[in-house]
Amino acid sequence: MHPSAATAHARISRYSSTPMAVHSHATPSLTLVLNGRYEETIRGRSAWHGAGALLFYPPGEPHAQLFAPGGAVKLSLAPAAAMLEYLTERLPLAEAPVATAPELVRLGQRMAQELRLADAHSPAALEGLSWELVALFGRHAGHRSTQDTASVTRARECIAAHLDQPLSIARLAALCGIHPARLARAFRRELGLGPGEYQRKLRLEQALRLVSETEAPLGEVALACGFCDQSHLSRAFKAAYGCAPTALRRCS
Incomplete structure (x- = not known):
């Protein structure tokens, strides 16, 4: 996934219970857990994340994942440049922030539905939903005092x-x-x-x-x-x- 100056790109990925070794991504990304559960190790900390968890991955940041039985379904979003600018002004993105909220699952399900539908109106719908996801991430991740x-x-x-x-x-x-x-x-x-x-x-x-x-x-x-x-x-x-x-x- 490579963000352009104007558009974001989303996709759905399904993971088995096979552990994922340490790896990194060349571009920044947001990952929303839609179903399942896994343990993420990043920046020296480990935590389990389930449905409704939205994680930001800085480019080049090594991380590893250990999935629970049954694996997980995740929505990945490569944010557009304007979205990254919005988040950079509000959150310490280099710290790989995380937000968790039930409404994030509902929003992710709507995005998944648009990805499956993939008609002439889906790009516009996905752009609006992506901005909503980014705004909710900023709101909930920013609430950590x-x-x-x-x-x-x-x-x-x-x-x-x-x-x-x-x-x-x-x-x-x-x-x-x-x-x-x-x-x-x-x-x-x-x-x-x-x-x-x-x-x-x-x-x-x-x-x-x-x-x-x-x-x-x-x-x-x-x-x-x-x-x-x-x-x-x-x-x-x-x-x-x-x-x-x-x-x-x-x-x-």
């Missing part, structure tokens, strides 16, 4: 430092000086996961490292990673990685 971003950063640090302890959303919010509901919204907006989901993800990643790289008894690994016991760890580990910790060690 500095306080919310700082609170999410603080919450992530607290979670990482206390993986072996229960940490409720109320306690986490108190440590960050923010209302629990606001923290939960900001957390999902920033990372695509709730605080509890993020904590489980970190616990499992630490468990994977300990199982793979040490000979520590699995009961100790479970407690160190915040699981009730070895059985609890084994169930969660198998659900996440497809095999039990004991099986992984036998194969190592």
Whole structure:
């Protein structure tokens, strides 16, 4: 997709559950998730994105994607020069901003319908819809306050430092000086996961490292990673990685 000075170009892509290795794009693009879910790693941060997530990719920015079972359907938009200028004046595009809102899915579905219809009126319709998508992206991505971003950063640090302890959303919010509901919204907006989901993800990643790289008894690994016991760890580990910790060690 190569934007011209006057027009934007959109397309629909379907992805299987096969991971996508690190890659980059020569031109800037917006990607809207219409269906499915995947984990995006970009600029040193990883987050899960589902339907309604709209992501901006700066040109040449390396990123990788891990799709959930069932893959995903995405609408990609190569914005026109005027659209890029509009966004550049309003958002830090170099930071690869993300916005999530239900109305983005509905708008994306209308764009997909025009792409399928492809009649004499579709180019004009798509131009208007593309501008609407750009405006909504500017609105929702621009709503991320500095306080919310700082609170999410603080919450992530607290979670990482206390993986072996229960940490409720109320306690986490108190440590960050923010209302629990606001923290939960900001957390999902920033990372695509709730605080509890993020904590489980970190616990499992630490468990994977300990199982793979040490000979520590699995009961100790479970407690160190915040699981009730070895059985609890084994169930969660198998659900996440497809095999039990004991099986992984036998194969190592």
